[in-house]
Amino acid sequence: MVSAAIDGSARVHLGHSDLVVRPIGLGCMGMSQFYGDADDRESVGTIREAIDLGVDFLDTSDVYGAADIGTADNVRGFGHNERLIGTAIKGRRDRVVLATKFGAKVNAGGDGVTFDGRPEYIRAACEASLGRLGTDVIDLYYCHRLDPGVPIEDTVGAMAELVTAGKVRALGLSEVGSDLIRRAHAVHPITALQSEYSLWERRVEEGITATCRELGITLVPFSPLSRSALTGAIKPGDTFAANDFRATNPRFSADNLATNLEPVEALAELAAEKGCRPGQLALAWLLAQPLDVVPIPGTKRVEYVRENLAATSVAISADETAYLSSMFAPGRIVGDRYTAAHQRAVAQ
Structure with missing residues (x-):
């Protein structure tokens, strides 16, 4: 069977937009919370x-850096990650496609997250994100x-108004069925x-990936x-600091981790046979899937x-691809991917 590699200089067209990006982006959340201490200067660099x-x-x-449930993370403050990125891209804005999110916010008690999809909140959240990011369009x-x-039709309708107003170029959803x-x-x-999608987590293959292909998403x-x-x-028996999300994640508990690391x-x-790192091969598996990823x-x-x-x-x-899919067959990884409190936020 002929192996194929993704051209690193290639571009992927993002859904229903004129946005094009390279095949692998950068998630910036960990620069503000969830995975132990971070240094702002290093992150900007x-x-x-x-x-x-x-x-x-x-x-x-907008919520990355704020207090969250299920972790003893140091609180950097609501909007911290957006401000960090705003600093980093100053003078470089035209070189990046910038994605951010709204909807999650710290609750009144400051000890958890609530969700707000009201049109008036969306408009205010967008303006605040634009300011923190130092840009005139998301x-x-x-x-x-x-x-x-809030009905999803009302939430998306308000998001669409932001497109009409020129404040947003394209719309996305997260963790929905x-x-x-x-x-x-x-x-x-x-x-x-x-x-979430990886060799470890393949539930989106239960209909969601087909929906994305059908709708061009x-x-x-x-x-x-x-x-x-x-x-x-990560090795069996590894433990995690109190300000690390994995310390309370069910898949990383001592018993589950030993099982989950077997494949x-x-x-x-x-x-090793292919002369690459395991993580690189895991990403290559994703890029080989039959849809834009x-x-x-x-x-x-x-x-x-x-x-x-x-x-x-990596070719x-x-x-x-099929071998890795079988080694990480759905159901092979044990433990929920979130704590019960986090899982309630996922709308499938």
Whole structure:
């Protein structure tokens, strides 16, 4: 079987928009929360070097940096990640497609997150994000999580008004199922769906990927390396700091982690045969899927940006793709992907 690599200089057209990006973007969330301590100066430097290396798709959210449920993370403040990116892209704005999100906000008690999809909130959230990012337009604006008290038609209708006003170029959704995607798309074309997708997490294949293909929606996988589990850097018995999201994540509990890392050994063995890193092969598997996919692996360090970008040069055959799919067959990974409190935010 002939192997094929993705051309790293190639471009992916994002759904129903005129936006084009390289095959791998950069998720910036970890620069503000969830994965231990981060240094703002290093993070700004990483973003700038990533752009110089060719990264042209940055992903953030207004809530990144704020207090969240299920973690003892240090609170950097609502909007921290957007302000960080605004600093990093100053003088470089024309070199990146900028994606951010609205909808999640800290609750009145300051100890959790609530969701707001009201039209008046969306307009205010957009203006605030534009200010923090230091730009006059958001390229891709996602509804981060749906507000169960607001019909999706009302939320997307308000988002569409932002497109008409020239404040947003294209619309996206995050963590929603096929029915909600269709309802949203009937109001205004949806350009991208951001959902967790990796060898470790394949539930979007249960109808959602088919819906995206049918409607011409680009899938933007977050956590494409399964929070570093697919890189080979995590070993059975590893523990995580209190300000690390994985310390309370069910898939990283001691018993579950030992089981979940077993197929990673097969990934690492195949990667070694191919002369690449396990994480690069995991990204190549994603890029080989039969739909437009632009993964956004997150990192705080430029050496990992380089490593992730090099995945586009990893040739992977159909047989190798199928082999990895079988090794990480749905149901193979045990434990919920979120705590119960986090899972309630996912609308499928």
